[in-house]
Amino acid sequence: MGCVKIFEDYLPNRPYHTDDLVSGLKINKKEKAKLARLVQPNGPTHRYWMVFDLDRSNAGMHWDDVGAPAPNLIARNPANGHAHLLYLLQTPIRTAIDAKTAPLRYAAAIEAGLRNLLGADRGYSGLICKNPINSHWIVQEWESTPYTLDDLADYIDLTPEKAREKPVEDYGLGRNCMLFDELRAWAYKAIRQGWPNYNQWLNACLDRAIGYNVNFSTPLDISEVKHTAKSVAKWTHRNFTRGTFDEYVARTHTSEIQSFRGKQKGKGKREQGIILFEAGATIKEVMKQLTVDRATAYRWMKHTILLHTT
Template identity: 50%
Template sequence: MTQSAAACQGPQPSNLALFRQRLPRKPYHTDRFGDGLRIRDVQKALTSRYIQFNGPTHCYWLVYDIDRNGAVLDWYDRGAPPPTIVAQNPDNGHAHLIYGLEVPVRTAPDGKSGPLRYAAAVDCALRDVLGADIGYAGLVCKNPLHPHWRVTEWETRLYTLGDLDSWLDLNSYSDRRKRLPDYGLGRNCTLFEKLRLWAYKAIRQGWPDADRWYEAVLTRARAYNDFESPLPENEVRATAKSVARYTHKHFSPAGFSAVQASRGRKKGKTRRELLLPEVERLLAEGAGYREIGRVLGIDHRTIGRWVARIKS
């Protein structure tokens, strides 16, 4: 970027200021987990020690719970990338390590599955390197804007997924046929994949109206949200709403019949290609259509149509 272009953009906010800008409009928050979580306007929520850092549709921050004394620095010894922000408990040294993403990842199901899975693989691999708590729910973190915590800013530049990838080994998570671990962003991928595959079949059972269908999808989504650290209810609802809308809009009895007919044609073509050499051999030996049909288990009229295609 040229100096003049940077001047036109003006000064960039610090990452703590950016953390404030990116907060949900009405985040979950609390001072003590025993009191439960509340939802309030962000200005009031900021007075709490713990606050929701990502909304239900985008991931701006990857956060890791390190329950060890000296957590503010041992990422360096483990060969992990420097965190953007660290919020440390002054009493026991435990900390939340916060990594800021330059471009947020859309976690709603209408986002592209490729970037979400890539982000989930990075999330899982980074968690492994840091030795972070896999039971951490990932909904709220130590609020780095609250004076109770000892706060440090390390990396001033926000990360791309590629930046983080360069520090990590993603081989364990690169096979798309395998489910990602059921924590962090891996939960979003797993819930969406299981829910959409169920919905594609279930909607054909009566073709319900939109409201009834959403309730059915939401009930199933809640059942699938049986992770050790479940996804927050608002994320489950967002996933269910997106899957329900998509399937109700794009699936219909007429469309399903057309798909089945197309599959039937493809299946018939495949069977014809496999059996035609045997039909030709039997014809060369003098067998008739009925006899060939009995041998191959095919109606003799189908044999006749196949032969007519060969001759034409």
């Protein structure tokens, strides 16, 4: 099966589409949307394609010049040579975080690495792309076999271990990771303020998620934000009740642990950062208050989350 046919088969049931961005996006059934010049390649919960936007006249062969993997598909503008490069994933990445986040973090690191290697536009949202089904574009299939994440990582010297060490970026899949991390750090603290019913809590999580999302240089589509908010709301409402929280306090605030934490006070910014995260502070608030960079604050937040989940 050719990659163009796979692209058609994997389209969302009701994708965004348009023939002209100036006229705005529409949503329609797949059979109609697939005829448009621009179409949504991935749905809100799974990423089948990594798509990169190259605004250069030689975009069709630039990947070879920089030593990047061959795209499965390239859809190129005949007027200026600008193109979208599409890489098909053998196993789709679940972007609605409701299970293990390690595959998503690994994919986010790979996507950011490929973007840097290709010199692709970091302002590209990835929501829609040049539709390889539409004859308006010059379409070429370079690679017929889907890529595993490890296949792609080979081109940027990124092992799973290195990916876990590398902080996620405010780009592509990294936004999904950052949104989830910031939202759940807030949720662990906020749900204890009144123990709201589920509908109230879901609305509160969605409001907070939307607030985080607008601070991204290129925000996620609202459908992805809603999925993340629902995931965090469901998990915390199910697992954080008055009873389970009392058990958590008893388990994590023994006299030995309290003594250890007391000894840590005054030792430096790291401990102050962890205390701030435990109190519900956001990454940006910790960065500002302690004058540290995002990577440092993110590393402290991950440590804080581990304390809450072990």
